[in-house]
Amino acid sequence: MTTATAELPLPAGNPAPERGHRSWWRQLGVDTAYVFVGFPLSIVAFVLVIAFLAVGVGTLVVWVGLPLLVLTLLIARGFAALERARIPEVLQHPVPTPVYRQADPQASLVRRLVEPLRDPQCWLDVLHALLRMALAIPAFVVVVVWWSVALAGLTAVTWDWSIPYGSDSQNYTLPEALGLDDTATNRVLVHTAIGLLFALMLPGVARVSALLEAQFARALLTLRAGTQAELGRLSEGRDAAVAAEAVALRRLERDIHDxxxxxxxxxxxxxxxxxxxxxxxxxxxxxxxxxxxxxxxxxxxxxxxxxxxxAPPVLADRGLAAALAAVAARSPVPVELAVGLPAGQRLAPAVENSAYFLVSEALANIAKHSDATVARVTVVREDGRLRVEVEDDGQGGAVLAPGHGLAGLADRLFAVDGVLTVDSPRGGPTRLIGELPCP
Incomplete structure (x- = not known):
C-alpha cells in the first residue's frame, strides 16, 4: 500500500514528540536527579558568568573586555544548551531551541565579535545563569531534607538502638515532647510515622521543586524560540498559500486558453x-x-x-454544505455525500474555502484519472477540527509529489494549518483525508 502524508513540519530545533505518562517512582527519580544536578550546575554557572562579566565590563574601556564579554555569552549559552537538554525530562514535552544571530561570513572580525552582543537570547542566557541559584538552592535544600527525613524515619528501627539515650541527658526525645514514654518502641513508632508522612509527600515536593526550576528555565531559555518557531510556521504557511494560488492561477490561465x-x-x-x-x-x-x-x-x-x-457564489451565500451538494451534483461520477454539520452553521471563510477546493479538486481528479464508479464524501467536525474525507473505488496509485495537483491541495491546506493525507494503494481504493483547524 502506498501512503503519503503532508504534515506541518516541526520548527527547527524541536525535539521528538511528547513523552508518555511515567510511573510515580520513575518521575520521582527524574525530578530528584534534576534538582540535585541543577544545584552544582547553578553554582558553577553563576561563578563563571559573574566573574567573566565583571572583568569584561571593567576592561571594556581598553577593548580587552569585548572578547571577554563575548566569551561570557558563549559560556552562558553552553549552560543554557545543557539546561534545554535537561528540562524536557521534567516537563514531559519537547522545548524549542532558539535561533541565535549569526554574523555574515564576510563580515569583519569586530563585527563577528559584536554580533552575539546584539542577540537578546544571549543576554537571556546570562540572566538565567545569574538568577538560577535563587531557585536551585531552596529546591535542593527542600528535596534533600524530605529525602533525609523520609529515609531516616523509615529506617529508624535499624539505627535507634545505636543512639545512647541516658536518663541524665538534658535533651528531650520526640516521644517525650509528645507526652509519651521514652521507650525504644515509642521512638521507633514516632520516627517511622514521621518518615512515612515525608515519604508520602516526597513525590509531590520533588515534583513541585523540579517544575519551579524547569519552568523558570523554560521562560528565559525558550520563550523567544517559541516566537521564532511560530513566525517560521506562519511564514511557511504564507509561502504555501502563495504557491497554491500560483498553481491555481496557472491552471486557470491554461483552461481559459485551451x-x-x-x-x-x-x-x-x-x-x-x-x-x-x-x-x-x-x-x-x-x-x-x-x-x-x-x-x-x-x-x-x-x-x-x-x-x-x-469561488462559487453558493459557498459565500449558503455555506459549505450547500456548495458541496452542488459540486456532488455536477460530478460525472456518482457521489455519496454526508455532511455532519448543523443546518445553517457557518465556518471561518478560509476553512470553508479550503474544504470546498479539496472536495472539488478531488472529485475532478476522480472523474479524470481514477475510472471509479462511485465516490464518497464525508465531512465531520470533531475535537476542534474539520475532517474532510473523499474516497473512491478507482484504480488508485495517487501520490503526493511536487508539481502534481495533490501537492497543490496539500499547500492550500497547509496555508491554514491543515494536513492532507493520501492513502492510495495500486488497484485502489483511494482515500484523501484533510484535517483543518476549526475552533
Whole structure:
C-alpha cells in the first residue's frame, strides 16, 4: 500500500514528540536527579558568568573586555544548551531551541565579535545563569531534607538502638515532647510515622521543586524560540498559500486558453463569415449565426464552470454544505455525500474555502484519472477540527509529489494549518483525508 502524508513540519530545533505518562517512582527519580544536578550546575554557572562579566565590563574601556564579554555569552549559552537538554525530562514535552544571530561570513572580525552582543537570547542566557541559584538552592535544600527525613524515619528501627539515650541527658526525645514514654518502641513508632508522612509527600515536593526550576528555565531559555518557531510556521504557511494560488492561477490561465479563448476566436471568425455571406448567401449566413449562437452558449457554460472553480457564489451565500451538494451534483461520477454539520452553521471563510477546493479538486481528479464508479464524501467536525474525507473505488496509485495537483491541495491546506493525507494503494481504493483547524 502506498501512503503519503503532508504534515506541518516541526520548527527547527524541536525535539521528538511528547513523552508518555511515567510511573510515580520513575518521575520521582527524574525530578530528584534534576534538582540535585541543577544545584552544582547553578553554582558553577553563576561563578563563571559573574566573574567573566565583571572583568569584561571593567576592561571594556581598553577593548580587552569585548572578547571577554563575548566569551561570557558563549559560556552562558553552553549552560543554557545543557539546561534545554535537561528540562524536557521534567516537563514531559519537547522545548524549542532558539535561533541565535549569526554574523555574515564576510563580515569583519569586530563585527563577528559584536554580533552575539546584539542577540537578546544571549543576554537571556546570562540572566538565567545569574538568577538560577535563587531557585536551585531552596529546591535542593527542600528535596534533600524530605529525602533525609523520609529515609531516616523509615529506617529508624535499624539505627535507634545505636543512639545512647541516658536518663541524665538534658535533651528531650520526640516521644517525650509528645507526652509519651521514652521507650525504644515509642521512638521507633514516632520516627517511622514521621518518615512515612515525608515519604508520602516526597513525590509531590520533588515534583513541585523540579517544575519551579524547569519552568523558570523554560521562560528565559525558550520563550523567544517559541516566537521564532511560530513566525517560521506562519511564514511557511504564507509561502504555501502563495504557491497554491500560483498553481491555481496557472491552471486557470491554461483552461481559459485551451477552452473559452479558442471558442471566442472561433466565434469571431463565424460572425465575420456571416457578415460576408448575409447579402450573397442568406441561408449560409443564418446557418453560421446558429452555429455562433450555439458556440456562445457553450462558451458561457464553460466560463461558469471555471468561475465555480474560483469561488462559487453558493459557498459565500449558503455555506459549505450547500456548495458541496452542488459540486456532488455536477460530478460525472456518482457521489455519496454526508455532511455532519448543523443546518445553517457557518465556518471561518478560509476553512470553508479550503474544504470546498479539496472536495472539488478531488472529485475532478476522480472523474479524470481514477475510472471509479462511485465516490464518497464525508465531512465531520470533531475535537476542534474539520475532517474532510473523499474516497473512491478507482484504480488508485495517487501520490503526493511536487508539481502534481495533490501537492497543490496539500499547500492550500497547509496555508491554514491543515494536513492532507493520501492513502492510495495500486488497484485502489483511494482515500484523501484533510484535517483543518476549526475552533
Amino acid at each position: 477552452g473559452p479563448q479558442q471558442r471566442l476566436v472561433r466565434l469571431s471568425m463565424d460572425l465575420h463569415r456571416a457578415q460576408r455571406l448575409i447579402d450573397t448567401d442568406p441561408d449560409g449566413a443564418r446557418s453560421t449565426l446558429a452555429e455562433a449562437a450555439t458556440m456562445t452558449r457553450e462558451t458561457l457554460e464553460e466560463l461558469r464552470a471555471l468561475s465555480r472553480g474560483i
